[in-house]
Amino acid sequence: MVVPHNDALRSQLQAGAEALALGLGDAQITQLMDFLALLQKWNKVYNLTSVRDPQEMMTHHLLDSLAAVAPLRRHVAALEQQGMAAGTVRLLDVGSGGGLPGVVFAICCPGVDVSCVDTVGKKAAFIQQAAVSLKLRNLHGVHARVETLTTPFDIISCRAFASLQDFVTWSQGALATPHGVWLAMKGKHPEDEIAALPAAAKVFHVEQLTVPGLEAERCIIWLKPA
Numbered sequence: 447m448v449v450p451h452n453d454a455l456r457s458q459l460q461a462g463a464e465a466l467a468l469g470l471g472d473a474q475i476t477q478l479m480d481f482l483a484l485l486q487k488w489n490k491v492y493n494l495t496s497v498r499d500p501q502e503m504m505t506h507h508l509l510d511s512l513a514a515v516a517p518l519r520r521h522v523a524a525l526e527q528q529g530m531a532a533g534t535v536r537l538l539d540v541g542s543g544g545g546l547p548g549v550v551f552a553i554c555c556p557g558v559d560v561s562c563v564d565t566v567g568k569k570a571a572f573i574q575q576a577a578v579s580l581k582l583r584n585l586h587g588v589h590a591r592v593e594t595l596t597t598p599f600d601i602i603s604c605r606a607f608a609s610l611q612d613f614v615t616w617s618q619g620a621l622a623t624p625h626g627v628w629l630a631m632k633g634k635h636p637e638d639e640i641a642a643l644p645a646a647a648k649v650f651h652v653e654q655l656t657v658p659g660l661e662a663e664r665c666i667i668w669l670k671p672a
Contacts, residue, residue, distance in 0.1 A: 455479070455504050462509045462658035466516060468554060477553045477580050482508060484579060485544050488572050510664065511547035511605065513655040514631055515554045517666055518601070522558055525600060525625065533557045538599040540592050540617055541565075541607035545573050547631065551603070552577075552585040563588040563595065591616075598622035605631035610639040610667060614647040621671065628669040631655075635665055648672045 456479055463470045470478075482503060522535050535558050539548030542562035552560040562573045562585070573587025588595075593616050602617050610630055621628070628647070632639075640649055647669045655664040 455482070458504055458659065459508060462512060465658040466512055468512065468515055470554065474553055477582075478508060478550065480580055481545070481549055481553065481576060484572075484576055488575070489544070504659075506660065507544075507546050508550065509659060510631075510657050511550035512554070513657045513664060514547055514603075514605075514629070514666055515551065517653055517655075518551060518558075518603075518629065519555060521601065521627065521629070521668075522555065528625070530600070535559070535601065536597075536599045536622075537561070537601040537603060538563060538592075538595070538617070538620055540602060540604045540613065542573065543569055545576055547603065547605050549573065549576050549580075549582075549585060552582050553580070556584060558601075559584050559586075561586045561588050561599070563590055563592050565589075565591050592620065593617075595620040598626065600626055601629055602626070603629040603631070609642070610636060610647075610669070611642045611644060614669060615644060618646060618671070623671065626671070628667075630667040630669065632665050632667055634663045636667065640667070643669075646672055 459478060460475055525535055526532050537551060537558050537560045539562045542548040542564050545562055548560050548562035564570050567589045570587040570589035577585040596619055599620050600622050602621055604613050607613055613630055614628060649667055649669050651668040653666040655666060657664055
């Protein structure tokens with residue numbers, strides 16, 4: 447599917463990717479722009495996100511998700527150094543909605559197999575459509591409750607999904623052991639949520655993120671089974 451692109455938005459995306467030192471190729475920038483266009487198109491019918499303005503979608507969704515790509519790549523590289531075969535790392539994005547950050551991860555990390563799970567059928571269908579339209583063989587939409595998944599994933603991510611306690615509790619059955627980790631994208635450092643974590647999980651790193659063009663606190667809470 448070829449969609450008309452907004453040159454100003456594309457330039458902003460390129461500048462943001464460069465600021466984050468992601469080394470994305472033209473084809474990946476085009477895929478991200480196509481994804482933004484798909485999101486806008488489907489959002490009119492399916493209410494995938496409350497953000498409607500393309501400019502706001504760029505900063506609050508795309509660039510926000512891109513800020514987590516370098517930390518994800520670093521962790522994937524560490525897994526491969528520990529002996530996992532390249533291209534076999536599996537990531538589950540929980541409550542993915544319109545595919546954020548899952549689709550962005552799939553575009554920027556072609557060697558990672560990304561499944562986006564959502565309890566809402568039309569959101570999982572959107573992910574499947576995005577996979578076809580953007581020719582992403584490493585992207586899958588899953589219509590299910592995360593608690594019912596038992597296939598092991600090496601990384602389980604979420605962004606603006608639920609409290610850390612609920613995220614960990616609901617998804618722990620899908621976490622590969624013993625090496626699996628949770629990657630939770632948060633705004634301000636969630637001290638109360640960390641304090642309320644079940645004994646089964648512990649935080650091993652809090653990583654501050656800088657989102658190009660967005661003056662807001664963002665961080666990744668990295669967790670592993672205790």
